[in-house]
Amino acid sequence: MEESFDIETELVRLGFDDQYNSCNPPLYQTATFRQDSLSNMGAYDYTRSGNPTRTTLQNYLGRIMGAKATFAVSSGMSALDVIVRLLDPGDEVIAGDDLYGGTHRLLTFLKNKKQLIVNHYDTTDTELMKQKITKNTRMIFLESPTNPLIKVVDVRSITAYAHEINPNCIVVFDNTMMSPVLMSPLADLGVDIQYESATKYLNGHHDIMSGVLATNSEKLAQDLYFVINSTGCGLAPFDCWLLLRGLKTLALRIERQQENAIKIAQFLITVPGLKVRSVALPDHPQYELHKSMAKGPGAVLSFETGSVETSSKIIEACKIWSITVSFGCVNSLISLPCQMSHASIDPDTRAERDLPEDLVRLCVGIENVNDLIKDLAAALRVGGISVPAQ
Numbered sequence: 256m257e258e259s260f261d262i263e264t265e266l267v268r269l270g271f272d273d274q275y276n277s278c279n280p281p282l283y284q285t286a287t288f289r290q291d292s293l294s295n296m297g298a299y300d301y302t303r304s305g306n307p308t309r310t311t312l313q314n315y316l317g318r319i320m321g322a323k324a325t326f327a328v329s330s331g332m333s334a335l336d337v338i339v340r341l342l343d344p345g346d347e348v349i350a351g352d353d354l355y356g357g358t359h360r361l362l363t364f365l366k367n368k369k370q371l372i373v374n375h376y377d378t379t380d381t382e383l384m385k386q387k388i389t390k391n392t393r394m395i396f397l398e399s400p401t402n403p404l405i406k407v408v409d410v411r412s413i414t415a416y417a418h419e420i421n422p423n424c425i426v427v428f429d430n431t432m433m434s435p436v437l438m439s440p441l442a443d444l445g446v447d448i449q450y451e452s453a454t455k456y457l458n459g460h461h462d463i464m465s466g467v468l469a470t471n472s473e474k475l476a477q478d479l480y481f482v483i484n485s486t487g488c489g490l491a492p493f494d495c496w497l498l499l500r501g502l503k504t505l506a507l508r509i510e511r512q513q514e515n516a517i518k519i520a521q522f523l524i525t526v527p528g529l530k531v532r533s534v535a536l537p538d539h540p541q542y543e544l545h546k547s548m549a550k551g552p553g554a555v556l557s558f559e560t561g562s563v564e565t566s567s568k569i570i571e572a573c574k575i576w577s578i579t580v581s582f583g584c585v586n587s588l589i590s591l592p593c594q595m596s597h598a599s600i601d602p603d604t605r606a607e608r609d610l611p612e613d614l615v616r617l618c619v620g621i622e623n624v625n626d627l628i629k630d631l632a633a634a635l636r637v638g639g640i641s642v643p644a645q
């Protein structure tokens with residue numbers, strides 16, 4: 256058996272074979288592969304079905320994610336689209352009430368078309384989840400910490416309960432907020448499918464869209480591959496190559512982004528009037544639960560100011576923090592989720608789910624942390640908030 260190392264080493268090691276000992280994986284920028292003869296077909300025929308650069312990426316991701324099977328697709332949403340195609344019409348699914356806006360949009364689309372029965376619950380309430388999961392629950396969608404309210408879910412208990420009630424229930428976990436460096440729900444928490452928007456931390460440079468899926472079940476792997484090949488959403492070779500390049504620095508980027516995010520959370524709690532949501536703060540209601548599942552708090556946090564007008568002024572006054580959706584990139588981003596990343600959730604549903612309209616989300620990058628704090632402090636003052644001298 257091949258020796259395996261810590262994720263920090265595996266990320267840099269890449270571990271692939273090349274006929275010329277190339278130090279970086281070759282880019283097979285081709286749609287088709289010539290066959291030797293009709294009786295001697297090669298490993299690849301057509302890039303939609305498979306491509307050596309994608310195979311290199313998927314094998315590498317498998318080692319990093321501790322998964323038997325890993326697939327790279329064209330975006331995080333297409334990863335979710337592949338997963339929901341495993342369901343049959345009329346299947347019952349349970350989803351969190353603070354999932355990413357695009358996830359909510361796709362599930363609502365399928366619900367409105369009467370293809371699925373979708374119920375959203377507060378997945379942080381484990382007892383409520385235990386009441387709602389039944390033998391008819393076919394799939395459960397979890398995120399933790401949630402985007403953007405930073406709520407923490409007891410993934411281990413919910414997954415174990417779901418499997419006890421219905422061994423065929425598929426628990427799906429969106430690990431985009433943590434990345435495999437901080438959390439391994441597939442290997443450690445018992446979920447059936449882990450997926451991530453690789454557009455975020457995995458790639459880290461906001462120059463490609465991509466998604467990854469991982470499972471340890473041979474049956475699920477076969478079904479996922481069937482959908483990927485049939486629909487043609489496998490990641491294109493050049494994007495695979497760029498993702499391979501981005502991944503090498505994942506551990507280093509996360510370490511720096513998280514270190515900066517902790518200091519920023521500590522700064523924000525000194526500002527009177529702000530309600531800060533960060534799993535880095537010991538007064539987070541599920542601080543210990545998060546620590547029991549993950550190696551760190553990550554680099555996304557949010558805060559409320561009490562008014563949309565104040566939040567908007569702060570966001571627009573920032574100079575280093577750029578007003579951008581997404582997260583996981585090397586540069587720091589600021590956004591108003593209700594008007595940006597989560598605008599696809601209608602205002603009534605946002606209100607029902609206590610998603611504050613004034614919530615500001617920060618996605619911390621690798622810049623100098625003192626510069627980031629100075630910029631934020633100046634912007635808070637423009638918003639009329641009094642900031643203690645640092």
Ligand SMILES: Cc1ncc(COP(=O)(O)O)c(C=O)c1O
Nearest residue numbers: 330331332355402431452454465
């Ligand atoms: C938590 C989460 N999951 C999934 C997605 C979808 O990923 P993508 O934008 O790569 O389609 C996003 C953001 O878009 C996200 O924030």
Ligand SMILES: N[C@@H](CCSC[C@H](N)C(=O)O)C(=O)O
Nearest residue numbers: 355357580581582595596599
């Ligand atoms: N206009 C896009 C918004 C993408 S949000 C990206 C990211 N997940 C985030 O949370 O910022 C859409 O309609 O999907």
